[in-house]
Amino acid sequence: MLNDTICAISTALKDGAISIVRMSGPDSFEIIGRISDVRKIEANRIVYSHIRDNGEVIDEVLISFFEAGHSYTREDMVEINCHGGVYVSRLILNLLLKEGCRLAEPGEFTRRAYLNGRIDLSRADSINDLIKATNRIQAYSAIRGLDGSVERLLTPLMDEMKDVIAMIEVNIDYPEYEDEAQMSNEVIKPYLKKWIADSEKMIEKAERFRVVKDGLDTIIIGRPNVGKSSLLNALLEEDKAIVTDIAGTTRDLVEGKVKLDNITLNLIDTAGIRDDAEAIEKIGIEKTMKAIDKAQLIILVIDASDITEKDEELIRQYEDRNLIVVYNKSDLNKYGDISISAKDGDITSLKDYLNKMYKDDIDLMNEDILNNERQIALMKSCLNELNNMYSSIDTDTSDVVVTYLSEAYSCLCQILGKEYREDLIDHMFKNFCLGK
Ligand SMILES: Nc1nc2c(ncn2[C@@H]2O[C@H](COP(=O)(O)OP(=O)(O)O)[C@@H](O)[C@H]2O)c(=O)[nH]1
């Protein structure tokens, strides 16, 4: 229902100098007229005024007016800059509710901006990503998304798909129009191959960039006493995990975050893996195993002065994963490509290796790219439909084949929040003169 007027406190509910109470909808101007000293509403102006409840002044405020079409939601909007803190802003909010506003649901202002056609869904995603950003890269990519990077990325692909769908449908529905282009499998297949490759590339890049933005979930594993906790501490440059020469010291998972030049690691230090652990340690090892399943990178630490059969077994066990093998205690014995001494903080070779591994990914920041889980999941569904189409194109009839393509296209529409049928029908009528 878009004919009601919504309100909310848009700033954090904490002590502060200023809070903003927002209102959006057709009655915004009328309501503010009733509760403030403003007599003449001038759109796109900020006015000094007072908010009154039954004539009694509640606060001295600045009120901004945004006319429909020129506001965040595209509706008439009012923003009241009141004195901060929780109490006064709540008083004003309650007054708006009493005057007939409805309390906005989370995200409802942005939802209206979307429903009123000011932003597409990918831009709505970006607003949310920007609000939640905790580092420079997250914020930067959200700003790019707001500038339409996802739409720019998808449009060429969608345009091609749309053309092909429309032509296949015309072939099916109007077989008598023989002068329309005929979409044989030979014509469709090269397109299809390209779309599959494009979608795979977009997913791959988005997943790599997600690591750049959010950090790489990294787990440090190895036998007891090889120096896992020492490595965690060396990377974090603080004594976070307990280090002793007693095997089985670390039992719970210890976490930390470290920012290297090209990559951020979300680190977990774990209990050493051994077969003859006692009861409590065993629980620790079980936790380690679960965490290993979820990790994006495994750093396996081996004591270079004491390499055992168990180490070889661990390498074999995880060699199919994203695994780095690190040989520690280089002060006692130098071994392997990545040779470190965690105790002495000499871990340069590991840091260099990681920075090199993620060297180019930071450049993805400047590319148009899918921005979040929702978009990646939809792109995966699109790819799935395209693959289905590819495997059925030679055996199924064109009305079945085009269904896969329509589904794939619909996934892309959902990324942008576009209505699929409407979009396609528009396109068909623009490009084909069916009434001729
Ligand atoms: N000589 C030497 N000892 C180390 C090194 N790293 C760790 N240690 C020692 O190895 C023992 C076990 O270390 P710790 O980090 O607790 O190992 P964890 O059980 O794998 O977490 C401690 O006595 C550390 O001081 C190193 O680079 N060189």
Ligand SMILES: [Mg+2]
């Ligand atoms: Mg430890």
